[in-house]
Amino acid sequence: MWCFLMNVAPVVIFKTLAESFYEATLLMVVYSRCNGTRDNITHNGMQSESAQFYLIYYIISYLVPLLPAMFLGNLADRSSYKILTVIPLLGYLLGRSFLLFTEIFELPIYVMFIGNTITGLCGGYPAYWTGISAITALRSTNNNRSVRLSSMDFTSGMAALLGSILSGHIFMVKNNHTGLPITVLCLTLYTLSVVYSAFIMKYPSVTGSEKKRLLPSPSEEKDMRAIFYLFAAANIFYLGMLGGENVISLFVLKPPLSWDAVWVGYGNAAANMMYFTSFLGVLIGSKYLSDTSLIHIGIVSNCAGMVMMASVNQTYLFFVARGVMMFSCVPLPTMRSQLSKVTDEASYGYTFAWMQSSTAFMSVISTIVFNSVYPITLEWYSGFCLLLSAGISLLSMLPTCFFHFRMKQIGYARISEE
Template structure:
């Protein structure tokens, strides 16, 4: 009889194990984030009316061709340049320290502190809607989020708990399940965001009140659940630690056979490492994975940052509900990428799966550059169905090359690196968009397609 037998009414799982699940925190946080992202875009758009953008326009003497819509687009773009800089740079002051504290004292530190900053930033948007404050107050709200560690500290903490609560042979599946939950919650939030924003549309000062209040409620739930319910799981011994170093290294660039529950570890021990004597050193593998992740993330971040501006102007000119649906379409890649890993992992090597994802995103971004109708937008999004596989697979592979006691620091360094490069990308892409939106509005998407295919080079050198 195990400890499960002591639970009243024969609970199927020990209560302590249920409390170690990080999934409720991930789901509620992402639900709040998807509502916030849509609300932020729509609130900023409403604040920058045709006549309100004169102080933010990149061109003080607009040409006759400049329409009010173009001036509004520049104003929104300039707002997001500053906003993304604040969101991306402020975590550099605290995220690494939170990761170090989590490794040294308690695993929940980075999660709880980042969720506190997350909640404060959502409250900032709610107060802006309630009190009709200027949009510049949202910069301060973003700074509070960043000083709490931002997404870098939060997601590194989630990855650390997810890795600790799973054995090495199940870790890849565990981490991509967390990504799947992230995507499902974001999909639901985005689908509802447009409808929620339209509530109380008759009151200008209250436009978006229901949407922002729901976002704050979800963020508050995530914080209090982390503080009062969530428990740190016991570190599970990895059966593969007894394997020779060369098997561990080659396993990183081999197939994800660990996703197959029917395959025993004994087969891995008895089997011979592929390409004996030609396995690259661990540092080389990590460096190549790191470079590929950076280049690919540049392409993804640039596309994601420009896309909201792209759908608001001609030829699409979406309304609030269509904006929510479009954001929801972006979250479907979490589902399709999860299914792709489960299928491809049984047939292809890790490097092949990463390249499939990069080709998927690069092809979709190229189609997006020539979108003229709404249905074409969704076709391009459908081509990107495996876009999440590269980063998820790279992160899972790198987690197998580091010690459990260093998860917090290593994961936060990786996340901060991606965030920092993303900040630079956001600024550059927004400026490129402003300069090219009248000539060829799809320039940024074409550039992202090029970067996505370029990221294949480091992966192909394995």
């Protein structure tokens, strides 16, 4: 019983399931509202309006939490890591409640911007995942820390997979497909995550000596060139991958696929299945391949799948493309593992905070670029943004090669040797 109460996995499961239900419902509600804004609106018009909504929505999601997350992180170091779970999860509960109000009172869909801002002001995803990572790291040793941290990504991915499969079916229950049942279930799961993290879960205590060990040490000599290569590779790959994934969520709603909520759920499940296949890829491949080879396999897998996705005109081809992308989740965790090997352990928090901040900023750029280009290219080739995604992601192979050559000069241990 004590081990269960010390486990952070239930929080991850509750929150991820809730988020899967919320994202699927929001997508269908936004698309439905865009369909009802004007008479005789075309599918391309609905796609353009939806893209404009998500452009603003994602910018709020990525930018607003940055300063609150940094503040909560500093506050948690002085008091308790409970701050990094309870406050962000409470923000999710309050912010996501606006979707329920929007459906019940038929409010304009842009009211969701207010809810998203509330979630961001409470730290949002950056603060929440920082808390999960910090708690997991404190309960692990140097030898098993990579596995423990990876297990949280795996748990989140599997919960998202289950949520994606269920979301479409639950969305279609009663109320003329308005999404009220799944929204209520979503908020219930958020409530469970808040209650568990606030009153049930036991948090690790950090002694003064441990805090000193975990704090960044400016005097430590770092290989800044290697760190720069990893930051560049991670951000370039994330820029392309995220842009493509954001476009895919709209791409499947228009002809020739014209998916409903059930198929959207299956599509999201196929995307989340990549966490499982990527985990297996690293687990098995690390015994025989270098980290750089694993990263390149993941990059090529993602790019090949995006190129194939650009010409998808039947549902089964979508899932074939997702199959090609089975190792797309390998690069980023492997890059984080590489980063941990070129920085001192006492600087992990400081270094990873900068990594997360840089990828959050890159998320804003990706959203602006892809959600602006996508409506423009709908008339002549709707798959252009997916090709653009593949091209940008492929560029990330250059800094990984530079990093590989850099490590040959100073020596470097593979993941499998940890």
